[in-house]
Amino acid sequence: MNPTILCKTKKGNTYLYNFNLNQFVLVHPVMVHLLGLAKSGANLADWLEKCPAEGIEIENYGRFGREEVAYYYRKYLLFDRNNLFSEMEKGEKLSGRISKEDVSSILSNVNDVVFETTDGCNLNCKYCAFGEYYGNYDKREKKYLDFSMAQKMLDFLLDFWQSPLNRSHKAKINIGFYGGEPLMNVDLMKKVVDYIKRKELRNSFVFRLTTNALLVERNMDFLVENDFGMLISLDGDKENNGYRVFHDGSEAHEEILKNVLALKNRYPTYFERKVSFNTVLHNKNSVEGVYRYFKKNFDKIPLLSEVSPIGIRHDKREEFINIYRNTEESLALAKDPLALEKDIFQRLSGIRGLCSIINQYSGCCYTDYSGLLYSTKDVKRIPTGTCLPFSKKLFLSVNGKIMPCERIGHQYYYGTVDEQGVHLDAGEVAQKANQYFDKIRHKCTTCYKADLCSVCIYNLKLDGAQPLNNCPEFMNHEGFSRYLASWLSKLEEHPEYYPRIMDEVYIS
Amino acid sequence: MRKLSLANLAQNELQKNEANKVKGGLCTCYCAECTCPPEYRVEYRIADKVDGRVFVSAG
Amino acid sequence: MKKSSWFYLDPYVHIAIKQGHALVYNTLTGQALKEDSPVIVDLIKKLNTKKHLLVVELGEEELNNPEIAAFVGRVRHHFSGDLIDKSYSGGKPLLMRPQVKVQKDVEELKKGGEGYVGEEIMNYLTEIALYIDNSCTGECSSCAGGYRQFLSCTRGHTPEELEIEDIKRFLNEAQGSSLFKVNILGGDIFAYSKFTELVGYLNKYSKPKTFHSHYLHLEGREEEIGRIDRAFTSFSILVDVPVKEDRLARVAAMLARLGLSQDAHYLFVIQKEEEIDEVEAVASRLKLTHYTLKPFYNGNNLAFFKDNVFVNKAELLLLKPSLKQIFSRMKLNPLSFGKITVLSNRGIYANANAKKIGVLGRDSLYDVVLREMFNGGSWRRSRDRVAPCKSCVYCYLCPPLTGYEYSLKRNNLCNLVD
Numbered sequence: 001m002n003p004t005i006l007c008k009t010k011k012g013n014t015y016l017y018n019f020n021l022n023q024f025v026l027v028h029p030v031m032v033h034l035l036g037l038a039k040s041g042a043n044l045a046d047w048l049e050k051c052p053a054e055g056i057e058i059e060n061y062g063r064f065g066r067e068e069v070a071y072y073y074r075k076y077l078l079f080d081r082n083n084l085f086s087e088m089e090k091g092e093k094l095s096g097r098i099s100k101e102d103v104s105s106i107l108s109n110v111n112d113v114v115f116e117t118t119d120g121c122n123l124n125c126k127y128c129a130f131g132e133y134y135g136n137y138d139k140r141e142k143k144y145l146d147f148s149m150a151q152k153m154l155d156f157l158l159d160f161w162q163s164p165l166n167r168s169h170k171a172k173i174n175i176g177f178y179g180g181e182p183l184m185n186v187d188l189m190k191k192v193v194d195y196i197k198r199k200e201l202r203n204s205f206v207f208r209l210t211t212n213a214l215l216v217e218r219n220m221d222f223l224v225e226n227d228f229g230m231l232i233s234l235d236g237d238k239e240n241n242g243y244r245v246f247h248d249g250s251e252a253h254e255e256i257l258k259n260v261l262a263l264k265n266r267y268p269t270y271f272e273r274k275v276s277f278n279t280v281l282h283n284k285n286s287v288e289g290v291y292r293y294f295k296k297n298f299d300k301i302p303l304l305s306e307v308s309p310i311g312i313r314h315d316k317r318e319e320f321i322n323i324y325r326n327t328e329e330s331l332a333l334a335k336d337p338l339a340l341e342k343d344i345f346q347r348l349s350g351i352r353g354l355c356s357i358i359n360q361y362s363g364c365c366y367t368d369y370s371g372l373l374y375s376t377k378d379v380k381r382i383p384t385g386t387c388l389p390f391s392k393k394l395f396l397s398v399n400g401k402i403m404p405c406e407r408i409g410h411q412y413y414y415g416t417v418d419e420q421g422v423h424l425d426a427g428e429v430a431q432k433a434n435q436y437f438d439k440i441r442h443k444c445t446t447c448y449k450a451d452l453c454s455v456c457i458y459n460l461k462l463d464g465a466q467p468l469n470n471c472p473e474f475m476n477h478e479g480f481s482r483y484l485a486s487w488l489s490k491l492e493e494h495p496e497y498y499p500r501i502m503d504e505v506y507i508s
Numbered sequence: 509m510r511k512l513s514l515a516n517l518a519q520n521e522l523q524k525n526e527a528n529k530v531k532g533g534l535c536t537c538y539c540a541e542c543t544c545p546p547e548y549r550v551e552y553r554i555a556d557k558v559d560g561r562v563f564v565s566a567g
Numbered sequence: 568m569k570k571s572s573w574f575y576l577d578p579y580v581h582i583a584i585k586q587g588h589a590l591v592y593n594t595l596t597g598q599a600l601k602e603d604s605p606v607i608v609d610l611i612k613k614l615n616t617k618k619h620l621l622v623v624e625l626g627e628e629e630l631n632n633p634e635i636a637a638f639v640g641r642v643r644h645h646f647s648g649d650l651i652d653k654s655y656s657g658g659k660p661l662l663m664r665p666q667v668k669v670q671k672d673v674e675e676l677k678k679g680g681e682g683y684v685g686e687e688i689m690n691y692l693t694e695i696a697l698y699i700d701n702s703c704t705g706e707c708s709s710c711a712g713g714y715r716q717f718l719s720c721t722r723g724h725t726p727e728e729l730e731i732e733d734i735k736r737f738l739n740e741a742q743g744s745s746l747f748k749v750n751i752l753g754g755d756i757f758a759y760s761k762f763t764e765l766v767g768y769l770n771k772y773s774k775p776k777t778f779h780s781h782y783l784h785l786e787g788r789e790e791e792i793g794r795i796d797r798a799f800t801s802f803s804i805l806v807d808v809p810v811k812e813d814r815l816a817r818v819a820a821m822l823a824r825l826g827l828s829q830d831a832h833y834l835f836v837i838q839k840e841e842e843i844d845e846v847e848a849v850a851s852r853l854k855l856t857h858y859t860l861k862p863f864y865n866g867n868n869l870a871f872f873k874d875n876v877f878v879n880k881a882e883l884l885l886l887k888p889s890l891k892q893i894f895s896r897m898k899l900n901p902l903s904f905g906k907i908t909v910l911s912n913r914g915i916y917a918n919a920n921a922k923k924i925g926v927l928g929r930d931s932l933y934d935v936v937l938r939e940m941f942n943g944g945s946w947r948r949s950r951d952r953v954a955p956c957k958s959c960v961y962c963y964l965c966p967p968l969t970g971y972e973y974s975l976k977r978n979n980l981c982n983l984v985d
Binding site for chain 3: 515
C-alpha cells in the first residue's frame with residue numbers, strides 16, 4: 001500500500017498525508033508534479049538531469065526554473081530518506097487475535113455494566129430500535145429481569161474486579177439501566193443499588209439510566225438520592241416529539257414534560273448537574289428547533305442522534321428514508337448555522353468526526369502517557385473499529401444474554417446467566433470473537449481507513465460461513481484521499497476549530 | 509558522541525527501556541467509540557456526502 | 568519578487584521561543600536554526616500562534632526586507648518551511664501546528680468529570696527496584712551516593728532488610744500492570760536472610776527480573792546463582808575501579824560455566840578520565856560483550872564531568888530527537904516514568920533523590936502509583952520545570968533530568984547555558 005496520500009481541498013491547497021510521518025504537509029505544485037512522475041515510475045534523478053534550464057511548465061501554475069525544480073527534488077529526497085515513500089503493509093498490524101488471558105484481563109477491568117431491566121415499554125415510539133423498522137433483536141415479551149440474575153452477574157464480576165489484574169486505583173464502575181423503559185422495573189434497580197451499597201467495596205459506583213421520563217416523578221427521590229446520571233429521551237416540543245407516542249397512538253409530550261418539570265422544580269441542582277437530554281433527529285424536528293427549545297426551557301444543549309440505519313427491515317426502507325434526517329443537513333438549514341455549530345460543537349457528529357481526524361492524523365495526540373513512550377510498531381490490532389469484547393461495557397439482556405453492548409443484534413452474545421449461574425468462559429469468548437474478526441480481516445488489510453475505522457463488526461452480516469467481501473466503509477487510495485480532503489476543507493473553512501478542539505475536547 | 513556524554517547515557521537507557529518492554533501484544537486502546545453514555549457513535553456524515561449514504565439492511 | 572505569498576513552517580518542525588531567542592529544529596534533518604534578531608523572533612512567534620497556525624501572509628514589503636528574506640531563505644534551505652504564491656490556491660492553507668495532547672492528561676482528569684486519575688493507572692508502572700538489604704563488606708569509593716545517580720547497590724550502617732511477605736504482596740499487586748522489570752539489589756543480595764525463599768518466589772513470578780550484585784559478591788555463590796531460574800532473568804554486575812582483574816575473570820568464567828554469559832551485563836563505575844581506557848582494556852582482555860560505563864560524581868571531579876558528561880549542541884542534534892520524543896519530554900520524564908524504588912528502610916520512592924511516596928507494608932502499590940501520577944514530582948519532572956532549562960530553547964532537545972542533576976546540584980549539565 002502507498003503510505004503517501006495527496007489531498008486537494010476545496011480551496012485548492014494540496015497536502016500530503018503520510019502514514020509513517022503521521023502528519024499533513026503542505027505541498028508546492030512542483031512537488032505535486034514530481035510525486036506524479038515518481039508514481040508513474042519515472043527515475044527522478046535522470047529526469048532532472050534532462051530538465052532544461054528554463055525548467056518546466058505546470059498547467060494552471062506557470063513556469064518553474066530548473067533551480068527551483070531541483071530544490072523540490074532535494075526536498076523529495078529528504079522525505080524519501082525519512083521513509084515517507086516506503087511501501088506500507090497492514091497485514092501484520094491487523095493480524096491481532098484475542099487470547100483467553102486478554103479476556104480475563106478485560107473482565108477484570110470492566111468499568112461499565114448495563115442491565116436491561118425490562119423489554120417492556122410504556123411508549124411505542126415509531127423509530128424505536130425495538131420497533132417496527134428494525135429486525136435484529138429478540139422478540140419483546142414484556143419480561144422483567146430478575147434480581148437473582150443481576151446479582152449473579154455482579155458477583156461474577158466482583159471476583160474479577162478484586163483481582164490484581166484490575167489496573168485501576170479504586171476503579172470507578174458505571175452501572176447503567178436500560179430497557180424498554182427501565183423505570184418500569186424500578187424494583188430491580190433499587191435492589192441492585194442496595195446490593196452494591198451493602199458490599200462496601202473499595203470501588204466507587206456511578207449509576208445511570210436512559211429513560212423516557214414518564215415514571216421519573218414518582219421515582220425521583222430514589223434517583224436523586226443515589227445521584228443517578230439521567231439521560232432523558234425527548235425530541236423537542238409537542239410537534240417535534242410526534243413520534244414518541246403511547247401504545248394507543250396518542251402523544252406523550254404533555255406527560256413527559258410534567259415529569260421533567262417536577263424533577264427540575266424539586267431538585268434544581270441535581271437537574272443541572274446530572275440530567276441530559278437525548279434528541280433523535282427526524283422529519284418532525286430540526287437541529288435549530290431543538291436547540292432553541294432545550295436552551296429556552298432547560299438551559300441545556302441536547303445530545304443529537306440520528307435514526308439508526310442499521311438493521312432496517314426491507315419492507316420499511318421507503319418509510320424509513322422518509323423520516324430519516326441527517327444532522328449536518330439539518331444544521332445547514334438553520335438561520336445561523338455557524339453560531340449553532342459553535343455552541344453545540346462536540347455534541348454534533350460532524351465536529352466529533354473532526355475530533356477523530358485530528359486525534360488520529362495530527363501526529364500530536366496520544367491516548368495516554370504510555371503512548372508517548374513506546375513505539376507501536378509491533379503492537380497488533382484487531383480489524384475494524386469494534387471494541388474488544390467487554391472492554392467498553394458488559395450488557396446483560398432481559399433474556400440473560402451477556403453481550404458487549406446494548407446496541408447490537410441479540411444474536412451476538414458471548415455468554416448467558418440463568419438459575420445455575422453465569423456461563424461466560426474467557427477461552428470461548430476469545431474464540432468466538434476471533435472467528436468474527438477473521439471474517440473481515442482480509443478486506444481490512446488493503447483498506448486505507450483501517451486506522452480510523454468506525455465499523456462495528458456486529459453490524460455486518462456475520463452469520464454465513466464465508467468471509468465477508470463487502471464492507472460499507474472500505475476505502476481505497478482514491479476514496480481515502482477524498483475523505484481526508486473533505487475534512488481538511490472543513491478545517492480550512494474554520495481554522496479556529498483546530499486549536500479549540502486541541503484545547504477543549506478530550507476523547508476518552 | 510562521547511561515551512559518557514549525558515546524551516549518550518540517556519539514549520542508551522531509553523533504548524534499553526524500549527527493548528525491555530514486552531514485545532507485541534494486542535492494542536487495547538483503540539475502538540470507534542461506538543456507544544457509552546452519554547457519548548454516542550461517531551458518524552462521518554461529511555465524508556458520506558462524498559461517497560454516498562450507506563444503509564445496512566437487516567436482510 | 569512575488570506579490571504576496573504564504574510563508575509557512577512545516578509541522579515536523581519544533582519551535583522554541585525563550586527570552587528573545589528562537590529555535591527552529593527540523594525533526595527530519597536534525598538541523599536547527601537559532602534566531603536572535605527581534606524582527607525574526609517576532610515573526611516566528613507570530614507563526615507559532617494558535618491564530619496563525621504556522622502560516623502567515625508575507626507581502627512585497629516584508630519580502631523586500633533583507634532580514635526577513637534571508638530568514639525565509641534559511642528556512643527553505645533547511646526544508647523547515649516554504650514560501651507559496653497566494654495565487655496558487657483560493658485561500659489560506661491549514662497546518663496542524665504541533666501541540667502535544669495526551670487524552671488522559673492527569674491535570675485535565677484532576678478537574679473532574681467522567682474520567683479520574685486512577686483509571687487504568689497500573690498501565691504506567693514499568694519497573695520496580697527492591698533494595699532487599701543494605702549490608703555489605705565492600706569498600707567501593709562510589710558507594711556513598713552511587714545509587715542516587717544510577718541504578719546500583721548501596722550500603723547502610725544499621726543493618727536493614729525488607730520483609731519477604733511485604734515483597735511478595737507488593738509484587739503480586741503488579742500482576743495487571745505493564746511491569747517489565749523487577750530489580751533485586753542490596754547491599755549484598757546473597758546476604759539476605761531469606762534469599763532462597765525469595766528466589767523460589769521470583770522463579771514463579773512471570774515478569775522479567777534482574778539481579779544486581781558487585782562482582783566480588785558473586786565469588787563462591789555458584790550454587791545460589793544456579794538455583795535462579797534463567798528464563799527472563801538477567802544479571803547486572805557492578806565493577807568499581809581499580810578492577811581486580813583476576814577475580815573479575817574468575818567471576819566471568821563462573822557465569823560462563825553456568826551458561827549465563829549472555830544474560831550478564833557489567834557496569835563499570837568511572838570517576839576519572841584515565842579510567843575509561845583502563846576499563847575498556849579490561850573488558851577487551853576478558854572478552855566481555857555486554858558492558859556499560861557509568862560516570863560517578865564524587866564531589867571532587869566536576870572537571871571530569873564538564874569534559875566528559877556535559878552535553879554539547881552537536882551531540883543533541885546528532886541524536887536527532889523525533890517530534891514524539893520531544894513531546895514525551897514535555898509531558899513526562901522518559902527516564903524515570905513508571906519506575907518505583909523501595910529502599911531497605913521500607914521507604915518507597917519514585918526517584919531515589921526525591922521525597923518518599925509510601926512505606927512498604929503500609930501502602931499498596933496502587934496507592935503509591937496514584938500518588939506519584941497525581942503529584943508528578945518525579946515521573947513528570949520535565950526540564951521546563953527547572954531553572955535554567957526552562958528558559959533555554961534547547962529545553963526539550965536535551966536528555967531528560969537524571970540523578971546526576973540532583974547530585975551535582977545543578978540542572979544544566981551542558982555547555983549550552985552558563
